[in-house]
Every structure is written in C-alpha cells, then in structure tokens.
Amino acid sequence: MSFAYIAYILLWAMLHVCVFHRLGFSWPIAFVDSAINNGLLLALSLAMAMSLRYFSPSKRNVLMLIGWSITLAIVSAAVSNFCLLQIFDAETDYVALLHKAFLIRFCVSFLIIEWVVLFSWILNRMRARQEIDARKADVEKLLRDAELEGLRQQLQPHFLFNSLNSISALAGSKPEEARKMIQQLSDFLRGTLKKDDKQMLSLQEELKHLQLYLDIEKVRFGHRLNTAINADEQSLGLLIPPLLLQPLVENAIKFGLYDTIGEVTIQISSSVEGKNLRVTITNPFDAETAQPNQGTGFGLKSVQRRLSLLFFRNDLLKTESKENLYTTTVVIPQTI
Amino acid sequence: MIKTVIIDDEPLARSIVKEYLQNDKDIEVMQECGDGFEGVKAIMQHKPDIIFLDIQMPKITGFEMLELVDFPVSVIFTTAFDEYAIKAFEAHAIDYLLKPFSKERFDKALKKWKEQHTGAEPKQNTTALLENTHKQPEEQNRVVVKNGNNIKIIPVNDIHYIEAYDDYVKIFTKDGYSLKKKTMNYFEQSLNADQFVRVHRSYIVQVQQITKIEALEKDSHIALLKTGAKVPLSKTGYTKLKSVLGL
Numbered sequence: 001m002s003f004a005y006i007a008y009i010l011l012w013a014m015l016h017v018c019v020f021h022r023l024g025f026s027w028p029i030a031f032v033d034s035a036i037n038n039g040l041l042l043a044l045s046l047a048m049a050m051s052l053r054y055f056s057p058s059k060r061n062v063l064m065l066i067g068w069s070i071t072l073a074i075v076s077a078a079v080s081n082f083c084l085l086q087i088f089d090a091e092t093d094y095v096a097l098l099h100k101a102f103l104i105r106f107c108v109s110f111l112i113i114e115w116v117v118l119f120s121w122i123l124n125r126m127r128a129r130q131e132i133d134a135r136k137a138d139v140e141k142l143l144r145d146a147e148l149e150g151l152r153q154q155l156q157p158h159f160l161f162n163s164l165n166s167i168s169a170l171a172g173s174k175p176e177e178a179r180k181m182i183q184q185l186s187d188f189l190r191g192t193l194k195k196d197d198k199q200m201l202s203l204q205e206e207l208k209h210l211q212l213y214l215d216i217e218k219v220r221f222g223h224r225l226n227t228a229i230n231a232d233e234q235s236l237g238l239l240i241p242p243l244l245l246q247p248l249v250e251n252a253i254k255f256g257l258y259d260t261i262g263e264v265t266i267q268i269s270s271s272v273e274g275k276n277l278r279v280t281i282t283n284p285f286d287a288e289t290a291q292p293n294q295g296t297g298f299g300l301k302s303v304q305r306r307l308s309l310l311f312f313r314n315d316l317l318k319t320e321s322k323e324n325l326y327t328t329t330v331v332i333p334q335t336i
Numbered sequence: 337m338i339k340t341v342i343i344d345d346e347p348l349a350r351s352i353v354k355e356y357l358q359n360d361k362d363i364e365v366m367q368e369c370g371d372g373f374e375g376v377k378a379i380m381q382h383k384p385d386i387i388f389l390d391i392q393m394p395k396i397t398g399f400e401m402l403e404l405v406d407f408p409v410s411v412i413f414t415t416a417f418d419e420y421a422i423k424a425f426e427a428h429a430i431d432y433l434l435k436p437f438s439k440e441r442f443d444k445a446l447k448k449w450k451e452q453h454t455g456a457e458p459k460q461n462t463t464a465l466l467e468n469t470h471k472q473p474e475e476q477n478r479v480v481v482k483n484g485n486n487i488k489i490i491p492v493n494d495i496h497y498i499e500a501y502d503d504y505v506k507i508f509t510k511d512g513y514s515l516k517k518k519t520m521n522y523f524e525q526s527l528n529a530d531q532f533v534r535v536h537r538s539y540i541v542q543v544q545q546i547t548k549i550e551a552l553e554k555d556s557h558i559a560l561l562k563t564g565a566k567v568p569l570s571k572t573g574y575t576k577l578k579s580v581l582g583l
Contacts, residue, residue, distance in 0.1 A: 161416035162346065165435035169352035222347040224370075257345070261371055261394050286395075288489075 013038045029094055032087060037080045041109055044072045045116040052120040065117055073110035077102055146305065159216075159250070160185075166220050181219055188212040192243060200239035203270055203277060207231060210245050210268075217253055224257060230269035238277035240332050241310055247299035248281050248328050255326060256283035277332040285326045300328070311335075338363045339382055343375040343398070344390035344414065349435065353388050353414065356442045363446075370394075372401030373487055379405050386430070386449055391415045396489065400480040404487060406517070410453070412445050476526045479507060481514040488514060492531075496545045497567055498523055500538035508565070533580050535559060535573035543580055 013034050020030035048068075057065055081098050088094050163185055170178035191209045207229065214227050249268065256264040267282040300317065307316045311333055318329045340363055344350045350368045357363050366382040369375040371394045379387065389411050391398040399420075402411065413424050416435040424432045430452070431445035479490045496508045500520050506513040524534045534540050541559060548560040549569070557569040559577070569577060 158416050161435050162349070165352065165416065165437075166346065166348040168436040169348040169355070172355050173351065220346050220348065224345075258392065258394050261373065 009038070009042060023097075025091075025094060029088060029091065033084060036083050037076075037105070040076050040080050041112055044076050044109075045113055048072065048113060049116055049120045052117065052124065057121065066114075069110055069113045069117060072113050073106050076109040076113075077105040081105070156250075162220055163216055170219075177219075181216065184212055184216050188216060199242065201242045202236065203231065203238050203240050203279075204236040206240050206242065206245055207236075207268075209243070210249060213246055213249065221253075221257060224263055225253065226263060226265040228265060228267045230267065232269075232271040234272050235270040235277055238272065238332070238334055240277060240279075241306065244303060244306065244330070244332075245279060245281070247303055248330065251299040252281045252283035252326070252328060255285055259285040273331065275334050277334060279330050279332070281328045283326050284324050285321070287321070287324055303330070338386065339366050339384040340364070340386045340388065341367050341369065341375065341378045341382060341384045342388045343369045343372070343378075343393070343401070344388070345370050345393045346390075349390065349414065352436075353442075356439055360446070372396040372398065372404075375401050376404045376482070376487065377485075379407060379409060383407060384409060385453070386410045386412060386446075388412050388414050391417055391420055396480050396487070403480060403516075403518075404482045410449055412449070479516065481507060481516050483514055490514070492527060493542075495532075495542055496561060496563060496565065497542060498532075498540040510563070530580060533573070533577050535577050536568050536570045539567050539573075541567050541577075543577075546577075549574075549577070 016034035016038060017027075017030045020033055021027060025033075081102060084098055085095060163181070167178050167181050167185070170181060188209070191212065211229075218225050218227070245268075249266065252266050253264075256266060264284055268279070270277065270279045272278070300319065304314070304317050307330070308314050313333075316331045316333070320327045320329070340357070342350045342353050342365060344353070347370075350370075354365055354368070357365060366384055367374075367378040369378050373395065375387070375389070378384075387409055389398040389401070391413060392415070393401075396404075398413065398415075410430045412431045412433060413420070413429055414433045414435060414437070418434055421432045421434070430449045433441060433445055477492055479492065479495070481488050481490060490507065490509055494509045496510070498520070499506045499508065499513075501515065504515045504517050505520060505523065507516060520534065520538065520540065523532070523540055527540070531544070532540050532542055541561070545561045545563070546559045547562055549557055550560060551557050555571055557574050559567045559569055561567065
C-alpha cells in the first residue's frame with residue numbers, strides 16, 4: 001500500500017480521536033475508540049478489496065455485494081461496540097454513547113466499505129482493460145510479423161539469388177543448361193505463388209513441386225548433393241498443406257551441406273501411420289561441431305507455426321539427432 | 337603476375353569468377369576451393385594477392401577462414417547475403433560482390449584492387465578487415481583454431497579458460513590448449529558475459545568450470561577449476577566473478 005493511503009487512514013483516525021475528545025471524553029477513551037473502530041474497519045475493507053481482486057463481480061452480483069457490505073458493516077460496528085463495552089464498562093457516559101451511536105457507526109462503516117468496493121471495482125476494470133489492450137497489441141504484432149515472415153519465406157531471397165548466380169554462370173558456358181534452369185526456377189516460383197494455404201494437396205503433387213526445388217539445388221551444389229526420395233505407394237494420395245515440405249528440406253540441405261564436408265545425401269520418405277501421413281527428412285551432420293540451436297532454424301519455426309494454426313496441435317513436428325543423422329519428422333492429420 | 341584463389345562451395349559460382357578472369361592476362365587462378373579448410377591450405381601454399389571469398393560455406397564461414405590465415409591477402413567477397421556487406425565495407429574489404437554480379441561490376445572490383453596496389457605498399461587489408469568485422473562483436477558460439485595443419489572448431493561451451501600468451505591466447509579445453517592470434521579484449525567482448533568472466537588481466541574463465549574459490553592471502557584469490565587447474569583472480573576480477581555468481 002502506498003504512503004498516501006496510510007497517511008489518509010491515519011488522518012481519518014486522528015480526526016476520530018479529536019471529535020471524541022471534543023465530545024468530552026478523556027484522551028485514552030477517544031484514542032482506544034478510534035483505534036478499535038478504525039482498525040476493524042480497515043481490516044474488513046482490506047479483506048473486501050483483496051477478495052475483489054480475485055473475483056470480479058458482474059452486474060448481477062450487485063445485490064450480493066451490497067448484502068455483504070451490510071453484513072460486514074454490522075459486524076464491524078457490533079464487534080467494536082462489544083470490545084469497547086468490555087474495556088470501558090465503568091464509564092457510564094461513554095457506555096450510553098456507544099448504545100446510541102450504534103446506528104451511526106453502522107452507517108459510516110457501510111459507506112466506507114461500499115466506497116472500497118466501488119474503488120476496487122473501478123481499479124479492476126481499468127486493469128482488465130489495460131490487459132486486454134496489451135494483449136490485442138501483442139496479437140496484432142504477431143500477425144504482422146507472421147505476415148512479413150510469410151512473404152520473406154515465399155521469396156526465399158538467398159535461394160533465388162544463388163540460383164540466379166548459377167544461371168549467370170551457365171549462360172556463358174552452357175546456355176542450354178541455363179535455359180533449362182530458368183525453366184525449372186520459373187516453374188518452381190509459379191508453383192510457390194499460386195498455392196492457396198487452405199487448400200490441401202496430395203503428397204504426390206507436393207513431391208513434384210519439391211523435385212523442382214531439389215533439381216535446382218543440385219545444379220547449384222553439383223555432385224555434393226544427393227537426394228533419395230522413398231515414398232510409400234499408399235501415402236502418395238494422402239493430403240498435405242502446400243509447400244510444407246520445402247522449408248524442411250531446405251533446412252536439411254543447409255544443415256547437411258554447411259555442417260559437413262564431402263557428399264551429402266538427403267533422404268525423404270513418407271508412410272501411412274494409422275490414418276495420418278508421416279514424412280521424415282534426414283540429413284547428416286557433424287555431432288561434434290554442430291551448433292546446438294541450428295536445428296530450430298527459421299524454416300522449422302515457421303512450419304511449426306503453420307501446423308499449429310492449421311491443426312491446433314504443437315506435436316506434429318519433431319526433430320531428433322542421433323549419431324550423425326538429423327531427422328525431421330512431420331505428421332499430417334488427415335482430417336477428412 | 338597477380339595470383340588469386342577462388343573459394344566458394346558452389347562450383348558454378350566459382351566458374352563464373354574464373355570466366356570473368358579468363359581474359360585478364362595479368363591474373364592467374366592458382367586454385368579453386370570448395371570450403372574454408374582447402375582455402376586456408378591454398379592460401380598458405382600459393383600466397384595469392386587476391387582471394388574471391390564466399391561467406392557461407394561448409395564447416396567454417398569465410399570470416400572464420402580469414403582468421404586462420406596469417407598471411408596478408410586482399411579479399412573480394414562474393415555472396416548472396418547482403419547482411420555482411422556493411423561490415424565488410426567498413427572493414428576495407430577490397431569489394432563486396434552481391435550474387436549474381438555482372439562482368440562490369442566484377443571489373444570495377446578488380447580495378448579498385450589494382451588502383452590500391454600500383455605502389456609497392458604492404459597489403460594490410462585482412463588484418464584491418466578482421467579487426468573491424470568484430471568491432472561490434474556478436475556473441476560467438478564457436479571459435480575456429482589451427483593446430484599445425486589441423487583446423488579445429490571449438491564450441492564455446494567446451495572452453496575451460498583462456499590465458500593471454502604474448503600476441504596470442506591459449507584456449508584451454510579438455511584436450512589441452514590451442515593458440516589463437518587474438519586479444520583478451522576481443523574474447524572478453526565477444527563471449528557471453530554471464531558465462532565467461534575476465535577474472536584477471538591474463539585470464540578469462542568459464543563460470544561453470546569453477547568448483548571453488550580459495551583465498552591465498554588477503555586480497556588474493558585463486559579459482560579452482562573442475563580439471564584441477566588453478567586460475568589467479570585479480571582484485572577487480574574477484575569482484576566481477578562474485579557479482580556474476582550472485583554472491
């Protein structure tokens with residue numbers, strides 16, 4: 001509680017003492033009366049404020065709150081009167097006043113408790129409002145980031161520029177191959193652009209698109225890059241969100257090629273698991289020097305997010321590193 | 337004759353540089369390398385005047401490879417990443433070619449080098465380049481060292497402690513130590529300050545390695561490491577260590 005609150009309460013209690021002294025009672029009586037009365041009131045108000053922090057009443061609870069305030073006010077007035085009667089039972093004037101002032105005491109207590117209720121209600125409302133606003137801003141920011149990331153992902157600048165560089169190299173020495181690669185790159189980009197995120201595709205179509213990507217990467221990296229696709233016949237007809245595999249494969253290629261020296265084989269295999277489609281992508285890496293966080297690359301994170309948006313599940317993408325092989329497994333629920 | 341080495345992991349990317357150099361009678365391509373390890377060897381062997389260097393390559397990056405080369409060599413970066421461009425330019429790389437680049441752009445880079453090297457002044461480019469690339473040290477998570485002919489990548493978590501050694505530092509791991517030509521200040525700035533503490537003018541210690549701090553006499557402490565090694569703590573080092581450990 002802040003200093004201002006304490007000062008305010010003390011001031012109120014002092015005022016109480018002064019008024020009682022003015023009415024002709026001795027300082028000790030005035031002081032004890034104020035202490036017991038206000039102490040009790042303070043305790044009950046605090047209890048009320050505390051409970052309102054955890055329970056925010058709706059409009060329907062208004063009557064109940066008033067009822068509680070009345071009960072607490074009665075308790076406060078009665079208990080303090082009872083205590084004071086015990087302490088000062090010899091002071092006849094004071095005892096008479098206690099009896100007469102009961103109603104007033106009750107009214108004051110009621111007003112104060114009611115004021116605390118109102119005050120904490122307003123405070124709670126304000127706090128809730130602020131929280132909602134902050135959350136809203138967070139959500140908006142997340143959405144914006146996701147959108148930007150999606151765009152960047154779609155463009156894949158590094159892949160694009162490196163591919164263009166390869167084409168530029170081929171254009172001089174092997175124009176036929178350059179032309180072929182331009183064709184592949186165009187087909188790949190066209191495929192990337194027209195895919196609708198909501199429309200699921202068959203695995204076969206997705207693999208066809210992936211093959212375009214792999215062919216381009218093979219031109220870039222030459223004999224260093226080998227791929228082995230091992231698709232279960234039955235799994236080919238199952239559905240998968242478009243362009244889901246490509247970032248995973250890209251990740252595997254980067255990880256495999258940049259973490260080892262020499263030839264690298266990326267294995268892609270698919271199977272039916274229960275009713276679901278299961279795709280695994282494996283790449284070699286060097287367990288001794290691999291960066292601990294390299295696995296959770298940009299590609300994996302965005303796929304994870306996409307999956308959780310589409311299927312409301314966070315357990316569909318798993319990675320595992322065993323000896324010198326890094327395996328990414330993705331399970332696609334077949335909703336229909 | 338101007339000697340050059342091309343270092344890039346994509347064969348076609350190397351071939352285009354070679355093609356652009358073809359008609360230049362003054363330039364001879366000594367070797368093409370597909371990764372930084374080969375690159376280091378080729379540079380030591382051929383002592384080239386210029387290298388064309390990619391940044392993202394297998395195992396070690398172009399920047400890490402340069403750290404292993406004691407021989408001063410001019411660098412022209414060739415990469416699709418423009419993130420490092422500003423850094424490299426500030427660091428006086430001869431040039432920074434963004435893939436794909438045209439013949440004109442490439443010739444401009446070469447011309448720049450020739451202009452700088454018409455006189456016989458020493459080539460200090462890499463040294464300056466390296467100092468500057470780490471001017472705002474990013475936190476690094478590995479250190480690349482060369483022991484004789486072996487290149488080793490040390491994840492920073494494996495470093496027990498670092499000791500100053502003339503112009504070098506000794507990096508101690510479970511396999512003994514490796515030398516690297518870097519300053520203590522460089523490591524103090526580029527390693528995570530919560531994990532590595534400069535406890536002495538000549539020592540940086542990984543906090544997790546410390547098992548015990550012993551007082552030798554008043555104001556003089558040593559840290560005992562898991563390996564049994566003892567590292568002296570200076571007065572300020574001791575205070576720093578205590579604050580990192582939350583004592």
